[in-house]
Amino acid sequence: MSDIIVTGCAGFIGSHLCESLLKEGYQVIGIDNFDSYYDRRFKERNLAILRDRKQFEFLEADIRDFDYLRRKIRNTEVVIHLAARPGVRSSMKDPKSYADANILGTISVLELALKLNANQFIFGSSSSVYGLDEVPFREDSPADRPLSVYGGTKRASEIILHAYSYNYGLPVTILRFFTVYGPRVRPDMAIYKFAKGIFLGEEITVYGEGKLKRDYTYISDIVDGIIKALRRKFSYEIFNLGSGRPIEIIRLIRLLERYIGREARIRFEEKPREDMPETYADISKAKKLLGYEPKVSIEEGVRKFVKWFLNNIEENLRL
Ligand SMILES: NC(=O)c1ccc[n+]([C@@H]2O[C@H](COP(=O)([O-])OP(=O)(O)OC[C@H]3O[C@@H](n4cnc5c(N)ncnc54)[C@H](O)[C@@H]3O)[C@@H](O)[C@H]2O)c1
Known part of the structure; x- marks a missing residue:
């Protein structure tokens, strides 16, 4: 089977995606630089699942190191670009590093x-491009008022991708992910911090009285959506990959309490200005054109x- 490059392969979504691609029989070249946004040990743990697989080659490299990557890789059919600095709040504190990694990195x-000579490019974008748009978010909403620099870097990348598709005929599929969760989730994400706090009996910080809404999407549904996108080529299309069933954060906390048993x-704290009050995906386009069908309920x-x-x-508390 053909070669696929996955950038950000040591991350949460990237490592799950690579696992599934290997199961499907693809040869995968994974690229990651263990960016310092969160502890490298989490990423080493993600990568351990992939490292000794015969069809997997790992390159520890920065996506901006074009010359090195050009020397190391001969050809590929598909590039799935997931490497990025994530994090809405942190992007307001260090905006330049976000522009650098996410925009220049994408270029x-x-x-x-x-x-x-890749003949398909798939990009991991984000619901944060929608900012102040009306819910449910549709792919044809303007997405021109993101609330964070992070959201801005994702939208800028989407637009630059259009220029590449237009000028070079590179088929581009943009997937806007909505709050992805599951095993090995990023340690900075609310669900992980809440679970840890609840387990240890420590106070957790919840914004906006727990009434902010998020369209939580289980990792296997996201991976399924990416693989479905891989099987269809478009000259340039954008798709929401969400669950289409947003919940209030307080409901997430109640479910965590139930399953943790504590x-x-x-x-409660005031919502940071850059946090979106609500994310809610209209997923009808992905259902229709990709055959995407999220299966995992929030419970x-x-x-x-x-x-x-x-x-x-033990490992989760030690890392
Ligand atoms: N997790 C979510 O809920 C979510 C939602 C929307 C969009 N996304 C996007 O999906 C992608 C994957 O997210 P994730 O949650 O798995 O994040 P993650 O941080 O776990 O994974 C990203 C990986 O990219 C790597 N990386 C960062 N900069 C790099 C660089 N310059 N060179 C090489 N590697 C680099 C990091 O080391 C990391 O392993 C990101 O683009 C993110 O913005 C995630």
């Missing part, structure tokens, strides 16, 4: 894709997440 990966100690997803969290509790 570098695009240049590489052209040199390697009560949360909550401190089942949180139960599975907690099972993983508790089964690996």
